[in-house]
Amino acid sequence: MxxxxxxxxxxxxxxxxxxxxxxxxxxxxxxxxxxxxxxxRGPDSPSWLLGNAHVLRVYRDRTLEGWMRKYGSVFAIHSFFGTKALLISDTKAASFVLNHPNEFPKVREL
Incomplete structure (x- = not known):
């Protein structure tokens, strides 16, 4: 027993x-x-665990180009465990973010 x-x-x-x-x-x-x-705005997440990582890994260039056409030069994608990541393709916006590190703190990677 x-x-x-x-x-x-x-x-x-x-x-x-x-x-x-x-x-x-x-x-x-x-x-x-x-x-x-x-x-x-940004693409929907196919997975809470992996976010958009699998789609990006398999179809990186075509996927990013399509998302930029659909959502513009600044948008968010789903990262691991339901978090979001910022994607910037506009050079002026990227320069602003990089020159203001206190306003846009870098998140420690997993």
């Missing part, structure tokens, strides 16, 4: 995991609403 100690130990771990997930979703939702990056 299995010990109930293992079952009793699993409950706090499941509760901790569930609570962590709820907190993560709440913070993600808040960031999505409060960040201007999340209001930019």
């Amino acid at each position: 299995p010990s109930t100690d293992n079952n009793e130990m699993a409950i706090p771990w499941l509760a901790a995991f569930g609570s962590s997930y709820v907190i993560y979703k709440a913070v993600s939702s808040y960031l999505a609403v409060s960040s201007t990056l999340y209001t930019l």
Whole structure:
């Protein structure tokens, strides 16, 4: 007969995991609403986990050209785990972002 100690130990771990997930979703939702990056137009994400990464990996040039025609020179794509990344093809906009690092902090890569 299995010990109930293992079952009793699993409950706090499941509760901790569930609570962590709820907190993560709440913070993600808040960031999505409060960040201007999340209001930019861009392509839909085929996957929450991978975002647009697979499409870019397979069809990079054609995909980017099509997105630039559709969304303009500044748009956002979906990155890993539901985050967004900014794409800029306008040289003046890119220069502005690069010359104002305090207004556009670089996000640490995964």
